[in-house]
Each structure stands twice: as C-alpha cells, then as structure tokens.
Amino acid sequence: MSLLFDPVDLGPLHLNNRLAVAPMTRVSATAQGLVTARMADYYGEFAAGGFGLVITEGVYTDQAYAQGYCYQPGLADDGQREAWRPVVQRVHASAGRIVAQLMHAGAISQGNPHRPEPKGPSALQPRGQQMNFYRGEGAYRQPGALSLAEIDAVVEGFASAALRAKQAGFDGVEIHGANGYLLDQFLTDYTNHRDDAYGGSLARRLRLGVETIEAVRRAVGPDFAVGYRVSQGKVNDFTHKWSGGEADAALIFETLSAAPLDFLHTTEFEAWQPAFGASPSLAALARRHGKLPVIANGALHAPADAAAMIERGEANLVALGRGALTHADWPNRVRAGRVLHAFDRGLLAPIADLANADRLRGLRDAPACHAQLRT
Secondary structure (H helix, E strand, O other): OHHHHOOEEEOOEEEOOOEEEOOOOOOOOOOOOOOOHHHHHHHHHHHHOOOOEEEEEEEEOOOOOOOOOOOOOEOOOHHHHHHHHHHHHHHHHOOOEEEEEEEOOHHHOOOOOOOOOOEEOOOOOOOOEOOHHHOOOOEOOOOEEOOHHHHHHHHHHHHHHHHHHHHHOOOEEEEEOOEOOHHHHHHOOOOOOOOOOOOOOHHHHOHHHHHHHHHHHHHHOOOOEEEEEEEOOEOOEOOOOOOOHHHHHHHHHHHHHHOOOOEEEEEOOOOOOOOOOOOOOHHHHHHHHOOOOEEEEOOOOOHHHHHHHHHOOOOOEEEEOHHHHHOOOHHHHHHHOOOOOOOOHHHHOOOOOHHHHHHHOOOOOOOOOOOOOOO
C-alpha cells in the first residue's frame, strides 16, 4: 500500500499523500449557510486521521438559484466566508490541505430559501425523486430556463465564491461539474434543449463549464489550485452514460484539460469499472485524453482497490467517501495494519447530517430541522 502514501502535487498544491476525502453532502450548516463548530470537528478529524487532502461537501455559490439543500453551507457572502476560517485552520493544524467544492444545484434544487423555483438550462422536468435523506420529498419541481443574464450571474457566483474561498485560507477549489448538478445539466443532452450558444453540440454544451473555469481562474490567480469534477451518473439518474461513449469522453477531457485547471476528479459507482463496455475506467480515460492529474472516486474503500488504481496509472490520487465516513483515520489505520469496518448506512438515515451520525454513535441528540427561511 506504500503507493498511497507517496507525496503528489496538484498544480501549486503539494500533498503529503495520495489519499483524499471525497465531497459528501452533510446538510449540517445553519439555516443561513454558516458552517458550525461541529463541522470544524468533522473536517479536522480527517486531516488528523492522515488524509492528505480534504474536499468539502458542495458549497453553494450565490444567493439566487445555487443552493440545493436545506442547511447546505455556502460561500455566497462574507459572513459565510468567515465561518469557514476555523475549519480551514483545523485541517491545516494537522498538516492537511483543504479544497472547497463549489456547487450550483440548478434544476434539481430541493431546498433553496432564496428563490421560489429552481432554474436550469431548460424548462424540463428532472428525472427521479428528491432525496429524502437531504430532506426532500416527491418529484423534483418543474424548473425554469436560465436567461443569458442569469447564466452570466451563475459564472460570477462561482468566481466570487472561489475568491472568498481563497480569502478564507482554502488551498484550492473544485468546481462541481458532475452528478446531475447545474454544469452537468448543461453538459447532458437530455437536460439541455437550448438553441443558443450553450446548447446543441457537445462542444457547445461544455461552454458553460469552460467559462466557469476561466472566470474562477481570473478571480483566484495562478497560484491557487483549481479542479473540476466529472461524472456520468447523477444523483437523479444513477446509470446515465454519455451517448457518444469514448469519443464523448475524449472531447470532454481534452476540452477541460485545455482550460486553466490543475486537476480533474472523476466519480463512478466503482471507479475501476469500464466506463463504456470494454473501455478503460472513466479515470483512465481522463488520464488518456487529458493532460492533468486525476483524482478517482468510487467504492475505493478497500486499500487494495485504492492502491491498484494508482499502480495501474489510472489515477494520481484516490478519494474516499464511505471509507472516510466509517473511519476518519482510514490512512492511519491502513498504515498501522488495523481493522477496517464495513460502512454503516445508518450514518446517512433518516437524514445524512452530522447530528444523525452523532446520534448513531450515541454522542448527542440531533436538532430539529426548522422551516426554511424565505427572503
């Protein structure tokens, strides 16, 4: 397993090892999107447990249409920025590095106090059902279509949130272009029926992602790590595959790698599985067709599976979700040869928040989820 503990660089960001904590929605901020002392403990435990990189849960970027969930943290104003400082300090105190994942929920928002309806690339009913472990219920609401002016505001929201992340002391940002959220909605053929410069061909459907990357880079400068997360599957369409197969993957990863990024982050249900039929994995395709370091995520909580992704050259780092939730000290345990336990799904039910995890472990009672605020 020694490969997992080799140092690695993501652009300007130097990491002590190749183990990252994957972004995981925990809906545990205040109703105003402020991170809490409990969240500082949560993130700090991963760094103390040996993870070289911590990627935060998706953080909403503006006070218009970005927020996806009740009690999601934000970087949409200066108060939210200041609330993140203790989190960053806790991670740095244990020699870890921390990246803020910037997220716009778009059409699949299910808890936004800032706007009465969601908006996405097109006014199309999203597939699937809202996630009840994030306090959703029933079908997704019918979204409106973003205007060109609103698209400009989306891009500005990402850039402003990235600058606030840098000001708060973060080591970088990851732009969330995956899992069915807004940038992925623009990329996906069946959710994007626009007939302007942001719709139609795959290259045009990638345009918003590229413009977002460029705006973020202008905001933070060259000495701050910027990454981009990519997936095929979505939280509301788990088995989705790109219709063009590897040809689509080639164009996507070539286009993203030509933008001013420092890394790509791919996520699949099982990271090592072929992306299409007998093709290589999605992470391997990102390395084949891209020019950037790749983080692979997806069921890599078994040390042998994680190490194999790096040994085969399919990824430069691996990101753990369930493994990290089960053991915040997963790296230290692996190094010491200690037992790794199976993931307990009770950590995410009935609500996937930290209060529920504490309740499961018998630490404290969970607060009630209050009604959402309206502004």
